[in-house]
Amino acid sequence: MSLRPTIDFLLHDWLQVESLRERERFADHSRETFDAVLDTCERIAREKYAPFNRLVDTEEPQFDGERVILPQATHEACKAYADSGMLSAAQDYDIGGMQLPYTVEAAANAFFAMASVSIGSGMLTTGNANLLMAHGTDLQKQVFALNEFNGRFSGTMCLSEPQAGSSLSDVATRAVPDGADFERDPLGPRYRLRGNKMWISSGEHELTENIVHLVLAKIPDENGQLVPGVKGISLFIVPKKLVDTEGQLTGERNDVALAGLNHKCGWRGTTNTLLNFGEGKYPVRGNSGAIGYLVGNPGQGLQCMFHMMNEARIGVGMAATMLGLAGYYASLDYAKNRPQGRPVSAAGKNSASPQVRIIEHADIKRMLLAQKSYSEGALALALYCARLVDEQHTGEADPANQARLLLEVLTPIVKSFPSEWCLEANSLAIQIHGGYGYTRDFPVEQYWRDNRLNMIHEGTHGIQAMDLLGRKVLMEEGAGLKLLAARMQATIAKASPEWQAEARQLGEALQQVGAATQAAWQGAQPAQALANAVPYLQAFGHTVIAWIWLDVAQQAQGEAPTAVGRRAAARYFFRYELPKIGAWLQVVSRRDSTCADVPEDAF
Numbered sequence: 001m002s003l004r005p006t007i008d009f010l011l012h013d014w015l016q017v018e019s020l021r022e023r024e025r026f027a028d029h030s031r032e033t034f035d036a037v038l039d040t041c042e043r044i045a046r047e048k049y050a051p052f053n054r055l056v057d058t059e060e061p062q063f064d065g066e067r068v069i070l071p072q073a074t075h076e077a078c079k080a081y082a083d084s085g086m087l088s089a090a091q092d093y094d095i096g097g098m099q100l101p102y103t104v105e106a107a108a109n110a111f112f113a114m115a116s117v118s119i120g121s122g123m124l125t126t127g128n129a130n131l132l133m134a135h136g137t138d139l140q141k142q143v144f145a146l147n148e149f150n151g152r153f154s155g156t157m158c159l160s161e162p163q164a165g166s167s168l169s170d171v172a173t174r175a176v177p178d179g180a181d182f183e184r185d186p187l188g189p190r191y192r193l194r195g196n197k198m199w200i201s202s203g204e205h206e207l208t209e210n211i212v213h214l215v216l217a218k219i220p221d222e223n224g225q226l227v228p229g230v231k232g233i234s235l236f237i238v239p240k241k242l243v244d245t246e247g248q249l250t251g252e253r254n255d256v257a258l259a260g261l262n263h264k265c266g267w268r269g270t271t272n273t274l275l276n277f278g279e280g281k282y283p284v285r286g287n288s289g290a291i292g293y294l295v296g297n298p299g300q301g302l303q304c305m306f307h308m309m310n311e312a313r314i315g316v317g318m319a320a321t322m323l324g325l326a327g328y329y330a331s332l333d334y335a336k337n338r339p340q341g342r343p344v345s346a347a348g349k350n351s352a353s354p355q356v357r358i359i360e361h362a363d364i365k366r367m368l369l370a371q372k373s374y375s376e377g378a379l380a381l382a383l384y385c386a387r388l389v390d391e392q393h394t395g396e397a398d399p400a401n402q403a404r405l406l407l408e409v410l411t412p413i414v415k416s417f418p419s420e421w422c423l424e425a426n427s428l429a430i431q432i433h434g435g436y437g438y439t440r441d442f443p444v445e446q447y448w449r450d451n452r453l454n455m456i457h458e459g460t461h462g463i464q465a466m467d468l469l470g471r472k473v474l475m476e477e478g479a480g481l482k483l484l485a486a487r488m489q490a491t492i493a494k495a496s497p498e499w500q501a502e503a504r505q506l507g508e509a510l511q512q513v514g515a516a517t518q519a520a521w522q523g524a525q526p527a528q529a530l531a532n533a534v535p536y537l538q539a540f541g542h543t544v545i546a547w548i549w550l551d552v553a554q555q556a557q558g559e560a561p562t563a564v565g566r567r568a569a570a571r572y573f574f575r576y577e578l579p580k581i582g583a584w585l586q587v588v589s590r591r592d593s594t595c596a597d598v599p600e601d602a603f
């Protein structure tokens with residue numbers, strides 16, 4: 001079983017990604033160039049990532065007091081990735097990019113996520129550099145972003161603090177102007193930062209010449225007070241080692257110190273750090289305080305960060321999806337080879353008869369179909385959203401605006417559906433392995449541990465749910481939700497005779513989601529409406545994936561095993577999964593307050 005035929009089917013048969021060649025930006029591309037990128041990534045993932053996935057799990061990053069030590073395999077994998085040009089794949093030709101559509105870039109990166117999610121494919125570095133391309137000055141782009149795209153430097157995102165995770169308005173890192181000439185630094189207004197950043201992925205390592213931290217911090221007002229709320233947050237470039245205007249290291253270490261490594265449940269190939277900024281461990285130019293250069297305007301830090309949220313969240317969803325698929329393939333292989341039990345039939349009662357392979361049991365097939373329907377459905381949604389990103393960036397004004405609106409509503413789903421349900425897929429993959437799945441001799445327990453992160457970072461499940469019900473379905477007078485409903489209706493209208501029952505079922509689900517959205521907000525205070533935001537997110541996500549499966553199933557024709565499999569997964573999703581939304585939406589619609597009302601001391 002290989003991922004490639006599924007990716008090719010979704011990209012070409014379903015999304016018709018080649019039609020993007022009609023756009024000027026992608027005119028030089030062809031099916032051949034897209035295939036060449038996928039071939040290269042598939043090969044590097046197979047040779048440099050997959051063989052070391054267990055190694056990076058067992059040989060966790062170590063700190064010897066000076067340096068963070070990672071396995072040699074991680075260095076080689078990251079070098080191979082940078083050498084492939086994938087870090088700048090989407091960038092313009094004149095800065096060394098390939099002008100590759102994001103849809104193809106996202107599909108190509110899927111191979112790395114499946115082979116070894118925690119060695120990683122530079123998602124933070126490209127996200128960091130993309131943000132600077134959107135909000136940085138020309139020199140900031142030249143010095144920092146371009147050196148991230150070429151692999152010399154890597155990037156981080158420093159938002160979280162020990163006391164400020166979901167609630168970023170409570171960020172306490174301070175940034176004060178550095179000297180009287182602070183505004184005249186060619187790299188941007190220069191500040192000194194002091195504070196602690198928690199959970200920073202890839203915050204310290206020796207994989208690249210330098211690390212470009214993008215840090216959220218507050219500039220105190222004239223009384224030295226931090227401005228409350230998100231409006232007070234600004235964004236700074238804080239390089240680990242200072243650089244000149246040519247991007248060369250000056251030999252000065254910035255005052256950013258590793259306080260410690262976090263020892264994680266999974267995803268252990270990536271360092272995760274607590275960083276101290278400006279505590280004087282590395283005084284710079286005679287003073288404590290980490291030097292940082294302002295990006296954009298003061299007070300607009302979070303807005304700048306949000307610029308790259310859609311792609312970051314598609315990336316997280318894609319990582320969760322690939323782990324789901326990795327477990328599916330592993331458990332499918334196991335189920336085809338493990339003899340255990342006999343058929344539920346007269347012949348099966350004879351214990352002298354040979355055992356069957358477990359894939360012959362209906363319950364094992366159920367668990368395989370569940371994994372397939374979650375993971376391939378999530379992959380299709382991620383690629384659909386990636387195609388919307390291309391539309392938003394390169395389409396005509398009207399379709400580009402529609403893509404923007406759809407992305408607003410779908411982003412919480414593309415992140416959260418795979419985080420929850422592809423994790424469940426990993427649990428089912430363990431179940432199929434029986435006791436062996438619970439040991440470290442098989443890969444599935446690691447997939448589950450790696451995947452458990454995805455409901456936590458990039459906005460927890462609960463925060464995504466509140467974003468969906470509290471903001472996204474309401475914004476611009478419900479325009480995003482209406483547009484999504486219209487897209488679903490179009491799929492329902494063109495469903496073939498064979499899929500009429502599912503089309504009707506999707507129509508009813510859509511109606512239920514719409515009614516629950518209204519009922520949740522009818523005369524309610526936000527606290528009442530949002531008390532059941534997670535069940536709402538679950539119902540919304542299942543409805544979206546049902547829609548995706550109905551559309552995909554229309555393309556899965558004929559009797560080839562892949563087509564039969566896709567239709568079976570689609571039917572499974574409609575018959576076993578979609579009916580669950582009734583229970584989830586009931587509590588939303590009646591604003592059930594069982595959870596909200598229970599007093600603390602009753603627990």
Ligand SMILES: Cc1cc2nc3c(=O)[nH]c(=O)nc-3n(C[C@H](O)[C@H](O)[C@H](O)COP(=O)(O)OP(=O)(O)OC[C@H]3O[C@@H](n4cnc5c(N)ncnc54)[C@H](O)[C@@H]3O)c2cc1C
Pocket residue numbers: 157158159160162164165166167198199200201202264267272453456457458459460461462463
């Ligand atoms: C491995 C790993 C890598 C990470 N990488 C990075 C990184 O590179 N950069 C970075 O900046 N951060 C990173 N993070 C931090 C991550 O984004 C945070 O962990 C996350 O935002 C949650 O913050 P918290 O851990 O402080 O939990 P909290 O915010 O304390 O949340 C705890 C629980 O309370 C719930 N909760 C919180 N507020 C509310 C509310 N208002 N209503 C209802 N429920 C609520 C949450 O949903 C959650 O279930 C990483 C985290 C991990 C574990």
